[in-house]
Amino acid sequence: MSALGRLLLASVTILFLAGCEDPFSDNAARNRGFIYCGPGQPNTFNPQLTDGGLTADALSSQIYDRLLQLDPQTYKPVPMLAQSWEVSPDGKEYVFNLRQSASFQVTDWFIPHRGVNAEDVVFSFKRLIDPEHPFHTVSGGDYPWFESMDFAGLVDDVIALDDYTVKFVLSRPDVSFLSTLSTTYAVIHSAEYAEHLLTKGTPAKIDSHPVGSGAFYLDEYEPHRFIRLKRHWGYWNGAAPMEQIAYDISNRGTGSLSKLITRECDVLSSPIASQLSVIENNPDFVLASQTGMNVAFLALNTRHPALSELEVRQAISLAINRDALIQSVYYGTGTPANGMLPPMSWAYNEKSYVAFDPQLALSLMAKAGYRHGFEVDLIVPLTPKAYNPSPRKTAELIQANLAPIGITVNIIALEDINRKLLRDDIDELGMVLTGWIADNGDPDNFLRPLLSCNAKFTGWNLSNWCNRYFDRFIDSAIATDERNERRNLYLQAQRILNDRMPVIPLAHGVHYQARNASLQGITLSPFGDKSFANVSRSR
Template sequence: MNVFSRCLLACWGLVSLVGCQEPPQDSNTRSRGFIYCGQKTPTTFNPQLTDSGLTADTLAAQLFDRLLQLDPVSHQPLPGLARSWEVSDDGLVYTFHLRSGVEFQRTPWFTPTRPFNAQDVVFSFKRIIEPNHPFYKVSGGRYPWFESIGFRHLIDDIRMTAPDTVTFTLNRPDNAFLSNLATTYAVIYSQEYGQQLLKAGQLDLLDMKPIGTGPFYLDEYVPNDLIRLKRHWGYWRGASPMEQVVFDIASHGTGDLAKLLSKECDVLSSPVASQLPVITDHPDFELLAQTGMNVAFLAFNTDNPSLANPEVRQAINAAINRDNILNSVYYGTGTKAKSLLPPMSWAYNHGSQALDYDLTLAKQKLKHAGIEPGMTMTMLVPMDPRPYNPSPKKTAELIQSDLAAIGIKLNITLDRQERISAITNNYDMVLTGWIADNGDPDNFLRPLLSCDAKQAGLNIANWCNLSFDNLLELASRTNQLDQRVSYYHHAQNIIDEQVPIVPLAHGVHFQVHHRSLGGLQMSPFGTRSFSSVYRSEK
């Protein structure tokens, strides 16, 4: 499948462009910046080309800005590179007024001659939606997150109406449009840099050596060792207090917690839940926690004949003991999931009739579906902990035990890839999850379960339900909040009945850092900028 192939090619391209160098001396780095641990080697530096991982979760917020940003409390769009905007009465035309004097990053490979303007916005988004754009097919030509929400079909035109004004015209109203422009994927590139690469015939460098307006620029990349970001002195919000940020992405040697305790790292992202007592008892570290807009879930491959029957999926759902998973994996830090939407979502269906743990019912449903004991199934499981699942391997083993109780033998395959349909199509189930990119419920439901998302590869359940899609469309068009809530409740009812996925838990995102660091932020959407981080002592 194309997403997986694209990732491999992008990673190979990145490797070919960078020399192998030794990681920096920790003492030197700490005197001028900080070291961030707990992430793995990225497949690209362009978040438009991916749907998860280090680039989308963390790097994008350092390298790029977006037209809008999200309020971490209200989840509402706020000004970013766009200082203000207006929406036409029919909800089809969005006009954005851009900030003046915003500088692009200066690097050894690019020196901008002008500040950010509307040309850069048009360039960045037309690359995604226009097949004849010179950069459309670069790095594989797939934009999984945008494809999953049908972005290309939504946009009728993007036009610069003045150097500081850009207009988006939609084919239909979409209440999630502003929130989607505030996601980590909707980054703004330099059109001037793109033109330079086009003349040089080096189009792939747009994604491998990116240029944005963010607080840091990419300075060095050593695959499986480090990524070094340097301070962008011309950052429009003011230069960062830190000269550099180094991401330790080494896949060998000492574990992340050991690096933190030995002060080889200053920040550890997403520590495993079982490590929290060690961290909280240590006087040198501070633990931050953020209730996340996330969900861990089990996706069924509904293209599999055995799992095409909803009753079989209902039986497996009823066989999974979520309370046991919460106690053994989350150590009391998570919340049992009954829906893809977390309880904090304004569209959460508190009256959900989703099946809970009921072993007797599970056996009855399997028998009624004609499934005899002894059936064998396969499940793909990511190896790395995530905010929505602190120990995927342990979660998988508990599910394996639960299914054995109803006569299903579950074979587990561990892998470092997530939601990659090239390999997930070979499995009956995939243990995965999702971190919301904004606060709109559409951001959970459409990218994960819509028919567009199936084509894009993010809907790894391979489930396409036209009634479900129609409800999402109706919800995106109405301005009546109570009507939107009703549509989303009905959509969740369809998921409860058809069970293309099994929601397991909503996790708490933890981050630990050395007490000398201040200004670290957390967000319910996972991504956060390091522009305000400072060190109070050496």
């Protein structure tokens, strides 16, 4: 079966966690917590196994801790489970000193007998890098985000020096390594829980029945209805003010805005642009915004007969009216993209410019031998994202823009992208409308996972593109900690992208979140992750 056929048929669920109290049947969740409404369905509770979505964006930061976290103002790594760290002079060894007050959660399926220590850090990362590790192949053995970063090729070993000191040994210097450990994917699991599951013969439960050290633990999950998290009283940074969080993942009612207005939701993640004025004009709600480290782009399969021609890719870029896109899809809230890096990135190329010139596009089509055009499929995930509030509308605009230069676009709408299935038959692809929300503030996080040669094999390089010169520049950029030198290397890498055009950058979006005015302590991160450890209700 083709990749497209499998995409249309594929559906995955994870184990049902039975519970007796429906959080939407009364005011229980609202009296003791709040209800969060956002798009997406989890297919695992382990973010290591995902490439984004609800698990990485809204669940991971509640259930799990990492060694480090990112300061939302400076984008620099700051302590979390690791209180301090040292880096060797050659940049190949990182030693972390762990806090001794962190405890794992007590759940219905496991009671821990010790706190977080170096053994848990070793377990969590050895699972990713060691093919012989007993948990490496559990739940499929795919770790897409880490694979796109060549994490296994970077980390040679993880060693517990004592109970609260752990060392990472790298194969090469990488100045973005601390930022990598700060992402919502780099979570710490309980090695004690893993050993318990092995003795029971149920190792996959580590991903469906999580045990973390975060501010909330998983209490109930009913697919396509709700997820309930409850307060971890032993949290090292102090117990959260809220007793519970209920995630509404259903399609109940008449829509997400209606749920907010009728108090079925306390928090609405990523309201669509057309809803913003309604929310702003209602004193019962607060509309927060955060300029996002994100980009929406069109990935072009460079092995496609027509899209393999550089002139065709250039023509597609010239034919897309980004100003019209910003007005009709983003309602004036976004920014036209001149490249993959957003303006807030320190490696942004402010001299880059993308023109709108349909006549020149026609000439390039003729030069490429496609004077009479061609037909191509465009895969469109329908779930709104911070980088693209209305993917279908964006796809229809692209379809309308490309028709005058002879390109007939067939829109293939999917709920979301399954990158593993796309990877398996990537040569069959045409165009994919997609995007990216950075996991940290380092430019490498935009360029390597999406466009490196290694990323072709992880399903994230949807352009099916590999350029050794591009890889050489981004590899050199992570081998030095001199900022100006790094920026020059990233500028050269971006020039290659502008010249070869495997992707068409479209826009940078603004992340919006609406909440009931009674809730305090909800903040937005430019990286999309959310922590609810400090949320409280004023009335």
